[in-house]
Amino acid sequence: MISSGDNVSDPAGSGALLAVALAFFLCGCVSLIVNGASLLTLHAFAAFIVMAVVGASNQLVPVLTGAKAAPARTVMLLSAPLVLGFVLLLGGFHGIHVLFSIAGPLLFVGVTAWGIWTINRIRTAPLEAQTRAAVIAATVAFIAAAGIGAVMALALDGRAAVGALLLAPTHASLVVIAFASTFVFAVSYRFVPMFSLAHTTEGRWTRSAQWTIAVAGVAGGLVFLSIWYMRAGSIIAIVSVIAAVVVHLHTLKKRMRKKIDVSLRYASAAWVFALFAAGCTLGATWHPDKAPAAVAFAILGWLSLSILGYSYKVVGFLAWEYARRMHPTAKLPPLGNAVPERASNVSLALLVVGALGAALSTAFAPEALRMAAVVYAAGGIGAVAVLARLGWQYVGLKA
Amino acid sequence: MSDIHLDNRGLHPPEPMIRILEALDNMQGPGKLTAIMERQPRFLFPELETRGLRYTCEPNGDGYLLTVERDA
Structure with a gap:
């Protein structure tokens, strides 16, 4: 029997997001x-990353910080402008340029509203001051990125100076590194030990990477002043990733659970891509034609694999908890064995090969991109199918 | 029959969960574990069910009292 009245869970709102x-x-x-x-493809993946982080900020951050999880209605209300904004933005990139003028400002307003709400909610939470500070820093970076994005969207519809489009690298650095990567770094410090059943690695320097990666994102964002800011940001990012990988490996070494489950396999692969992305970004400061490869490593590899890895845990847990509430006396299938191993391994292998292929083909052999994309999509569809099946095992239970 | 009592107040996640699982793994034969928690250890519940253990988690003062029973 689990008592009710606890406020650290919101299966419906987070699950929907x-x-x-x-x-x-x-x-x-x-x-x-x-x-x-x-850009259409890039922003579809950006929408995935943003909505996943928004969902995680309501479900995972309260678990760490003791902040209250909001009711599903509030979460959906705050997320609606983001979802609509991204749909309109994708429509703009699809060719309906007038939609840029609605999407940009709508996303900026939506991100700002969500950001202020998030900061207010976790600012006074009782636990984990460092995690809260990192999430707040990431959120501020996201608001800044959305502001730049709004001006760029207006420029794409001819309602702002075309020169605003030169801020694209700043926008990308703030979103990918200062916002999303800082968020993943901050929560992985607690959740990787939680998922692998290991003691947290505590030490003076163990959490430094979450701050240096935020600095890397901001430094990279100053590229409009000088390319040297992007070079410095890339070097700081490389060092940050190496530091985080050392902590990750140390955590895995101490784990109680012998098996490295699917979430941790995804996370481990994601860290390798983070290193590729940071290294490739540095290289692209001398060879700008290689910048798309760095973006592919970061978006298709680092961030997508990290989020899909977390999703295996989160979807299973949210669905399990939903079923527990709906059927308090029922014997539920054990969550530890609920993920189909073979299907999730095949999906991960396809995603890794596809992401690697996509990044390398954009840099060296554009004609091979479609084949890599097909491989990546096959892995992605497989991963989502596994997640849907995992959730349905519990949500679909009959009384 | 062994009884274990843990006070997990002031610990950050996942330490409370790890301490409880370690104590349960080290328990010889049947017994009962009680733990004072600041918050409901929600990620622990599926772990306990996977291990086939009975448990309750009820409000207790400012926090929660977790009780886990192991038959063998």
Whole structure:
């Protein structure tokens, strides 16, 4: 028997957001095949990453910080402008340029509202001051990125100076590194030990990477002043990733659970891609034509694999908890054995090969991109299918 | 029959969960574990069910009291 009255869980709101995020992910997979490495594809994946982080900030951050989880209605209300904004933005990139003028400002307003609400909610939470500070820093970076994005969207519709588009690298650095990567670094410090059943690695320097990666994102964002800021940011990012990998490996070494489950396999692969992305970004400061490869490593590899890895745990847990509430006396299938191993391994292998292929083909052999995209999409569809089946095992239970 | 009592107040996640699982793994034969928690250890519940253990988690003062029973 689990008592009610606890406020650290919101299966409906977070589950719905994760479902929306995964729909954007599938959209990105399809667009990668159809449109290649286009801005439409990039922003479909960006929508996936943003909606997943927004969902996680309501479900995972309260678990760590003791902040109250909001009711599903509030979460959906705050997320609606983001979802609509991204749909309109994708419409703009699809060719309906007038939609840029609605999407940009709508996303900026939506991100700002969500950001202020998130900061207010966790600012006074009782636990984990460092995690809270990192999430707040990431959120501020996201608001800044959305502001730049709004001006760029207006420029794409001819309502702002075209020169604003030169801020694209700043926008990308703030979103990918200062916002999303800082968020993943901050929560992985607690959740990787939680998922692997290991004691947390505590020490003066163990959490430094979450701060240096935020600095890397901001430094990279100053690239409009000088390319040397991006070089410095890339070097700081490389050092940050290496530091985080050392902590990750140390945690895995101490784990109680012998098996490295699917979430940790995804996370481990994601860290390798993070290193590729940071290294490639540094290289692209001398060879700008290689910048798309760095973006592919970061988006298709590092962030997508991290989020899909977390999703295996989160979807299973949310669905399990939903079923527990609906059927308090029922014997539920054990969560530890609920993920189909073979299917999830095949999906991961396809995603890794596809992401690697997509990044390398954008840099060296553009004609091979479609084949890599098909492989990546096959892995992505497989991963989402496994997640849907995992959730349905519990949500679909009859009384 | 062994009884274990843990006070997990002031610990950050996942330490409370790890301490409880370690104590349960080290328990010889049947017994009962009680733990004072600041918050409901929600990620622990599926772990306990996977291990086939009976448990309750009820409000207790400012926190929660977790009780886990092991038959063998």
